[in-house]
Amino acid sequence: MAERELSWARLNRALLARQLLLERADLTPVAAVERVGGLQTQYSPSAYVGLWSRLAGFRRADLTDALTRGRIIQGWVMRCTIHMVSAADHPPMTEAVRAHRRLLWSRDPRSTGIDMAAAADTVRDLLAGGPLTQAALVEGLLAAGFTKDAFAGVQLWIDLVRVPP
Structure with missing residues (x-):
């Protein structure tokens, strides 16, 4: 060697x-x-x-x-x-991987038919009042007519962060 x-x-x-x-x-x-x-x-x-x-x-x-x-x-x-x-x-x-991750998401069967820009706007509106749990965000997406799967893709359009302890 x-x-x-x-x-x-x-x-x-x-x-x-x-x-x-x-x-x-x-x-x-x-x-x-x-x-x-x-x-x-x-x-x-x-x-x-x-x-x-x-x-x-x-x-x-x-x-x-x-x-x-x-x-x-x-x-x-x-x-x-x-x-x-x-x-x-x-x-x-996050910016370095965003475009590639969005491309991968667009190929995921769960993404079919979801307007991700609209789903992201819905989540932004939900968060305007302050932090929410993932469950509350999913519930808000469902109430707005999106599928539960929309949340899996939304984090590629919005930089969601965990609230500190």
Whole structure:
């Protein structure tokens, strides 16, 4: 094996180091999520566990403060799952994948016959009064004549975010 080639073991260690999983780093929560390119946080408490595992001296209040002040955002960023990213990274990361994700959605059988611009307008109107649960948004879409499946696509037209704790 050439000296420059990485063995599977070395490649694995490099990946773990890049993801801050070999040793705890002395970083803020914002710097950590920027360093790793976002953390999947579909299950909300996993953000706290994920950062506690990665950061020296991590305190729960530090992440809660960053979320409350809008320095870290939880939303649909990559794929169709919720990720935690810095406020600075959120716009370019979502914009980078938006067109492709919309194209994929347009090929999904669930999207057939749904006017996504109108569904997005409905959700914007529903949210004008403040945060709502996903169930309330789906209920509002149903009341406006859309199918339940419209919600799966709406997040590709509106940058929905999770309300901080």
